[in-house]
Amino acid sequence: MERSTVYILVKTVDLEHVKDTDTALYNDIVGNKIEGGWASVTEYSASVREQNVNVSLITIDDVKWCTGFKDVAVIYDFLKTLDYWELVRIEETGEITYEADEQTDTDGDRNITADIDVDLSNLSPVKSELSSYTLPELVGQIADQCEDFLDEKEIVLRLNPDREEAISNGEDSNDLCQIYGEYYDRIESTLRPALENLVDLNIRLTKKEAISLAGEVTCAMHELLRDSQAYRKADHRLVTDDLEFNLIALQNDIINTFENWGIVESAPKGEYVLISICERDMTSHNFESLYKAQMRMKFEFDSVCQKEEIGGNDCELEEGSLEAWANGRYNHDWYIICVA
Structure with missing residues (x-):
């Protein structure tokens, strides 16, 4: 059975609508549930029927493609919910297939094409949402991702004088984040210099820089686990350097956040x-x-x-x-x- 790389271009508003109204179908497409496939979503802007709109390019690598195959049927079920879509499939043999919704196919106004590899020259990167006003929001979003990591792994941080002082002053410990006070400052100080540089120079991160900056955040998290004498809720065992945690997944989530904010340059596929x-x-x-x-x-x-x-x-x-x-x-x- 041939394996293919599948590119699906849809309007971002339509993808968000599917996410809100049919979570199961959305997760099937972008949640790496296609057997053998690994999905990623990148936002662009493009001209769709003479209107400039935000579009999402869904890339699914290594798909087992066969007519009637369950996962292929799921992809077409997803496409049936959309009024605009384009699909390019590149097989291992190099054979290329292009499909689109009826109106796009009839008009011939293609935003993605392929010749050996997919051509994205008709797409423009989404304008960065980062500014001096929104920078604290981005830092807060990444701190929330670190907090979610602790919750998922059921890890408790200790030795945080700022949080302990707030609790002694009457704050409910259940309402306070663990990434609080000094611990929040550690995450912020890791991010802020690089992000302020992007705002001042009006530039974006390269893909390598995004990977590196996200890696610095995970290193800061690793230091917090060590310095706070963090422990697991389940057995109260200390979280020490010899215990393995999937910080790679956290790093990847942070990179995706950078990309969703439009602060990462488009990079060629196949890094x-x-x-x-x-x-x-x-x-x-x-x-x-x-x-x-x-x-x-x-x-x-x-x-x-x-x-x-x-x-x-x-x-x-x-x-x-x-x-x-x-x-x-x-x-x-x-x-x-x-x-x-």
Whole structure:
């Protein structure tokens, strides 16, 4: 069965409407529930039927495409809810398929085309929403993401004098965030210099800079876990450096926030490449984020180990690693490289 990369262009307002009215369908499309597919959404502006509107480009990598296949049917169910859409599918063989809603197909006014790779030259990056007035809002949004991380992992931060003082003055501890006072200042001081520079110079982050800045925030979170003697609610065990937490997922969420605010330059597809080797056969897949490449590597690793019943000392995949291996009936190796 051929694997394809699928690009779907829709009006952002329509995508938001689906999100509000049919959460299950929305999650099926953009929530990485398409089997073998890894979705990302990037916002642009474009001319649609002689009106300049915000559009969302949904990119789903590595889709198993076959007429009548369940996940393909889900994609078409999603498209049926829209009055405007364009779809480009590029198969592993290089074959290209273009489809669109009836009016767009009839008029021939295409915003996305493809020749070897997808052509996005008719799309413009969404204007950055960042200014000196909105900068605190962005910092607060990222602090909320850090707070959500603590809630999800059921981690309690301690040794926060500002929060303890507020509680002693009558504040309800249940109403106070953990990222509060000095701890909030740590997150803000990590972000503010770089964000103020964007506002002053009216520029955007490169993709590498966005990854780096999000990484600095996760490092600040790691230091908070250590310095506050944080512990797990479940067993009150201290969160120490030797415990593994999925800070990569938090980093990826922060990068997505930067992109949604329009402060990241558009980058060419394929920044990270996953190379999969089985004996003498080799395949590769391109991904726009390290997190997606690692998730794909884990999926392939788990599938191989289950199929060939490999375990123990015959395989290895460490969380956050850029490589893995499994030796069973065949020898398998995986490597992730950055090509940008």
